[in-house]
Amino acid sequence: MCDWEGWSFHHLHYDIYEGEGEKVHIANNLLGGFLTRADFISKIAFGKHAVLGEQPNLQIEGVWFVRGPKELPDHFVKDHPSMEYYKTRLLDPRNNKDDDKLIREFLGGKEGDMMNGMKCQTLKWFK
Numbered sequence: 001m002c003d004w005e006g007w008s009f010h011h012l013h014y015d016i017y018e019g020e021g022e023k024v025h026i027a028n029n030l031l032g033g034f035l036t037r038a039d040f041i042s043k044i045a046f047g048k049h050a051v052l053g054e055q056p057n058l059q060i061e062g063v064w065f066v067r068g069p070k071e072l073p074d075h076f077v078k079d080h081p082s083m084e085y086y087k088t089r090l091l092d093p094r095n096n097k098d099d100d101k102l103i104r105e106f107l108g109g110k111e112g113d114m115m116n117g118m119k120c121q122t123l124k125w126f127k
Contacts, residue, residue: 005069009091009103012049014060021058027051028122031060034082035126041076044068046127048106052118061116063091063106064126 014034020026031049038045047064066072070090077083093100105115111123 004094006067008066008069008071009093009099010047010064010066010072011089011091011099011102012062012064013087013089015085015087016059021053021060022056024051024055024058024121027058027060031122031124034060034080035124037082038076038080038126040079041073042127044073045076046125048109049124049126050106050115050120051122052115052120054119058121059118062126063103 014030016027020030028051031051035049044067045064047062047066049060049062052059052061072088091099091103093103102116105113109115109120109123111120113120
């Protein structure tokens with residue numbers, strides 16, 4: 001019951017630098033800053049972003065539901081000051097069971113759950 005021509009799912013993965021994934025509070029600051037600076041796209045996107053894994057090997061990832069069939073909007077990619085540090089991937093939950101599982105883990109999960117094979121330390125909605 002989704003408009004697959006009008007909306008798409010995307011996985012965002014922060015390319016973490018040395019030292020940034022060592023402490024939860026540092027990763028949380030990176031996550032919070034990214035979401036705060038993404039506020040301008042909230043009318044056409046929502047999702048969950050998380051700090052995953054264990055110290056000192058934390059990761060920052062998110063699953064977003066975005067207006068548009070294939071790509072993240074140009075103005076989001078160009079105007080968000082941290083997007084250059086993110087790897088993005090279009091998810092295909094209709095044809096890829098792993099993508100479907102990832103979306104369900106993020107959107108239905110809570111802190112402490114396993115997401116993308118890692119324990120979720122912090123989980124924040126973006127809406």
